[in-house]
Amino acid sequence: MIRKIITLGWKNIWRNPTRSGVVIIAVLLGIWAGVFISAFFNSMAQGYLQNQLDLTVGHIQITNPQFGDQFNPKYNIEEVQSLLDTLAEQKHIQQIEYESQSTGLAQSAANSYGVTIHGVDTTHTSPPPVIQYLKQGDFLQSIDRNPILIGKALAERLKLDLRSKLVLSFQDVDGNITAGAFRVAGIFDSFNSKYDKRNVFVLRSDLNRLLGKKDLIHKITLKLGNFTNAPQQAEQLSGSYPDLKIASWAAIAPELEYVFSMTDVSMYVVMVIIIIALVFSIINTMLMAVMERTRELGMLMAIGMNKRRLFGMVLSETFFLTMVGTPLGLLFSWITVSILGTTGIDLSAFAQGLNAYGMETVIYPKLNASYYWHITLLISVAAILSALYPAWKTLKLKPVEAIRKI
Amino acid sequence: MAVIETKGLTKVYNKDQVPVHALNGVDLKIEKREFTAIVGPSGSGKTTLLNIIGGLDSPTDGTAIVQGTDLSTLSDSELINFRLQHIGFVFQAYNLIPVLTAIENVAFVMQMQGRPQKECNKKSRTLLEEVGLADKINKRPSALSGGQQQRVAVARALSSNPDFVLADEPTANLDSVSTADLLDMMADLNEKENMTFVFSTHDQRVIDRARRVVTLVDGKIAKDDVREEHPNA
Structure with a gap:
């Protein structure tokens, strides 16, 4: 029966292809824009960080x-x-x-x-x-x-x-x-x-x-395989050479540490804002879909569909509505990021300003694969949250009142 | 044992403001195999009576006993399950699921009962053949006429092997030919398969075919006319 309810949910979202299509496209564009912006700023910040580490700070510095x-x-x-x-x-x-x-x-x-x-x-x-x-x-x-x-x-x-x-x-x-x-x-x-x-x-x-x-x-600069390990490695070395000052990049340049730690947070903040906007759009669509089917939902309860199944049906509809656009959005954003990650985005028109801040003028957007998984997870949670209110409204229906509605 | 029995059934709407007495102490017994029409003018309480004996609404006072179960003792979820197992519904506006085909609509109730898919398909096909829609099983409701949709609704109501079928104004949206066909079909099911039917109706054509006619006026039974016995009684 679960399969049947899920199938019914899938068919239901195509009752009004235009409305569902609009939501699916909104999800697709939202994800595409969110992922692309995240990739762009991630690369910008990572490039700045990496260049600062390469040119000036290194991973660990040893001095008198x-x-x-x-x-x-x-x-x-x-x-x-x-x-x-x-x-x-x-x-x-x-x-x-x-x-x-x-x-x-x-x-x-x-x-x-x-x-x-x-x-x-x-x-x-x-x-x-x-x-x-x-x-x-x-x-x-x-x-x-x-x-x-x-x-x-x-x-x-x-x-x-x-x-x-x-x-x-x-x-x-x-x-x-x-x-x-x-x-x-x-x-x-x-x-x-x-x-x-x-x-x-x-x-x-x-x-x-x-x-x-x-x-x-006067100065020895070390580069490690993974710069994030620098604070621990610096501490270990300090233990062995107490007469020397051994500091990691995070201690030498706290502003870089801030950039590093905030990049991830910023990316997720951007994505969460987009997802919140999408959630309201999805809730609105699902409420419309549920309200215009009040009579049919009442009929389903009358002929014996229990609340658990009804909830499952509305949940699956919302989930499908959201999750159809998600893989497409992720695919398009992956393609965009892959292409621009190779060709780069030329910002030489803003070279003076960017160079003043130590940033490169060609940005090569890139994102870790794990970010895509996290986005999928976030959207899935958002889909379920979006479904709760419309599904709850459905459960509040009394079959006898719902059937009477024209 | 009566399939349906009501004792002093009373329903008052708007109790706290201007009360409307939809039912006023209705005592009614409906036995197995009956083909009963509940008739009366608009506002006489026909639909309210059907809703209460169908477990869709609760009375203000009195009891509705269906197959020996006092419906007022059941919780919401127990009532849903009771309806699923014991009652078939036919609605005035057909109320089929528009995204499912005829056979899927009929099988849906059986699937909710947890019957195997094979059995659901086989029985749905048989029922649709019985209601004369063998060639329409894969059509969606939008591709069927009103009469054909109501036949699908009857097949759906019968699919769960209910103890009785409640039909609220089943012919209200049908033309005369479809009405005659539907009535023939239901009368046939009543006669050959001993299915109990209870209708609410204004339609004289339905009233003419009923074996028993219960007339409601102002929420009370004004007349209870048993015209003929079931042939297998």
Whole structure:
């Protein structure tokens, strides 16, 4: 009998194909729009997060505890080689980057600007991620003496070009001001104009020579297989190296942690708002469907259909009405997300604004498969909730009164 | 034992405002195999009486006993089940399920009774053949005439093997030919299969065919005329 009731529910929704069609299309479009918007903002947020992690923060940072206060170059990491060797043996660490670092002033003939100077090794197996944004020149190879890699934004501010000269002045390990002339070997252009303006890359050997101590390493950045494990891994490492400051990305940049935790919530909030709107539309349709069939429902009760079956019938009708549009909506949104996830959505018209916030100008929408399942589950619950009121109204009918209705 | 027995059946609508006495102490006994018409002018209480003995409505006072069961002792869900097992209904407006075919409409009641699908199909087919709709079993109600729909409704009412069939103005929406056909069919079922029929009607053609005519006036039995005995009595 359950099968019969479900079959009857299915047939009932096609009594008024236009009305049911409108609801099905509304569900389809609602889901499509919700999933697409979620995928779009998810990718935007994830892209921002990933890029920030790649470019600036990494997953775990190791420094001398006192270095972080004023970036004083004398506070380097001691016995760094044995630490690097130990880290290299840990399987969950995928990449180890290290650098000497200083803050100082970059000056050209035209202008000057405060920068962070990164001393890196070109021969190291894990070059800095900024290399992928290199637009002109090369990574500190074409110039023999004191090459430097600068951002496009800084180049524009200091009116520099390839092979132009600039002077970096900063504090050495003894607290004296020192300076060195560098020649532009490459210009990078990441999507983050602030980063491009404030960071320059030189050879570690050049920087250390000017700082006054060979083999200085101020910061080690670790990349893990899964960045979400960073807080636990950082805590473990801190236990082994209590004299060092070992912090995860979430501790270094709490705003990124907020973006990460809020992305999921935002996606579900968007979807829940859409689903609530759909629920009211479905309730309205089902109430109309039930009210115009009062007499027939009364007849069904008169000939012996019990309340459980009647409830089941209205429930199945509502469920079908909702769930016909759901797989179609999910399919269309999956197709849309898949296509745009490959081709990307070009927002270069808004590049200036997006770059100011460190966001890419081409968004590749993507969503985890689990999100689709969660949406299906949410819609199923919404379908059942939508059915309750119309079904309850049905149960309140008295057969003798219902049959009398014209 | 009477199939239906009412004692002092009273129904008052609008009790708290302007009371309307639809039934006023109706005592009625209907035996098995009867072919009874409940007649009377509009507002005389015919439909109310049928509703109460069909377990669709409850009396203000008095009792309705059907097959030995006092309906007032049954809960709502027990009443639904009682109707399913014991009573067949034929309504004035046919009230078939529009999305089901004729055979599906007839089988529906049996399926609710929990009978096997095979039996439901077989019996539905037989019943539709009996009511002369063998060639319409797969038609939906919208593809049938009023008379044909009412025949399907009769087949549906009979499908549950009820103790009796209650028909509220079954010919009210039918033309004379359909009315005559329907009455022939029901009389035939009454005579050959001993099915008990109770009608409410205004229709003189129905009244003329009834073996017993109970006339209600102002909620009371004004006349109870047994015209002829059932041939198998």
